[in-house]
Amino acid sequence: MAAANKPRVVLLDIEGTVCPISFVKDVLFPYALSALPSTLAQEWDSPAFSRYRAAFPAKHASTPAALAAHVRDLMSRDVKIAYLKALQGYLWEAGYALGALRAPLFGDVAPKVREWTSAAAASDGEGGGGGARVMIYSSGSVPAQKLLFRHTNGEPADLTGAITDYFDTVNAGPKTEPASYERIAAKYPEVPAGEWLFLSDNVREVEAAREAGMRACVVQRPGNAELPEDVRGRLEVVESFEEL
Numbered sequence: 695m696a697a698a699n700k701p702r703v704v705l706l707d708i709e710g711t712v713c714p715i716s717f718v719k720d721v722l723f724p725y726a727l728s729a730l731p732s733t734l735a736q737e738w739d740s741p742a743f744s745r746y747r748a749a750f751p752a753k754h755a756s757t758p759a760a761l762a763a764h765v766r767d768l769m770s771r772d773v774k775i776a777y778l779k780a781l782q783g784y785l786w787e788a789g790y791a792l793g794a795l796r797a798p799l800f801g802d803v804a805p806k807v808r809e810w811t812s813a814a815a816a817s818d819g820e821g822g823g824g825g826a827r828v829m830i831y832s833s834g835s836v837p838a839q840k841l842l843f844r845h846t847n848g849e850p851a852d853l854t855g856a857i858t859d860y861f862d863t864v865n866a867g868p869k870t871e872p873a874s875y876e877r878i879a880a881k882y883p884e885v886p887a888g889e890w891l892f893l894s895d896n897v898r899e900v901e902a903a904r905e906a907g908m909r910a911c912v913v914q915r916p917g918n919a920e921l922p923e924d925v926r927g928r929l930e931v932v933e934s935f936e937e938l
């Protein structure tokens with residue numbers, strides 16, 4: 695990337711961008727579904743669990759069976775609604791803690807994140823040295839994002855020390871709306887929107903970030919759906935962070 699194009703903040707999507715979609719669909723989701731029945735049976739009235747239950751619409755949270763059916767329905771349709779995402783994060787906690795879950799980041803991710811952030815630290819975050827702060831914006835809840843980056847397949851496994859901030863649909867808004875990216879950028883008024891780089895597998899998210907004035911690239915990873923034909927002609931597409 696030419697020096698003039700160096701971002702001061704890199705904002706990363708998770709699923710399909712830093713880790714395979716299959717980790718979410720074939721590992722995280724089944725883990726949550728398998729932990730659900732015992733969690734509902736043992737923790738229904740516990741203070742730790744009841745705040746997740748209380749966030750569900752009352753008609754779907756009247757009994758453990760009703761809530762389980764609603765969660766299964768939402769997950770079968772991959773509905774990215776905040777109360778489901780919060781519950782998933784809670785269900786994954788034990789899996790990460792026990793070592794049953796570990797996030798398989800693509801090989802280029804951790805080295806590039808460390809390159810961006812160590813150069814940013816060396817230049818005091820002011821840019822010019824090729825460094826950038828790294829932040830996350832995912833439909834997964836902020837606690838779920840932190841779990842994922844604390845338990846990666848890397849060595850060391852914990853990448854959270856390199857990540858400055860986390861955004862989800864609760865604190866930023868829907869990922870396909872430009873206003874969400876404006877809200878994120880507004881939290882860091884010292885960095886103009888044009889000096890942010892958003893990376894995502896989702897074309898509509900990339901378009902929304904661009905509408906908000908950010909530079910944004912589509913990340914096309916193994917296992918992602920094929921991109922519509924016109925995308926490569928009108929948007930930047932990368933297959934690895936090494937290209938950045």
Ligand SMILES: CSCCC(=O)C(=O)COP(=O)(O)O
Nearest residue numbers: 707708709832833834838839
């Ligand atoms: C960080 S939690 C696991 C991922 C997840 O649940 C999800 O919905 C990911 O969506 P993304 O916006 O990162 O594509």
Ligand SMILES: [Mg+2]
Nearest residue numbers: 707709710895
């Ligand atoms: Mg994604």
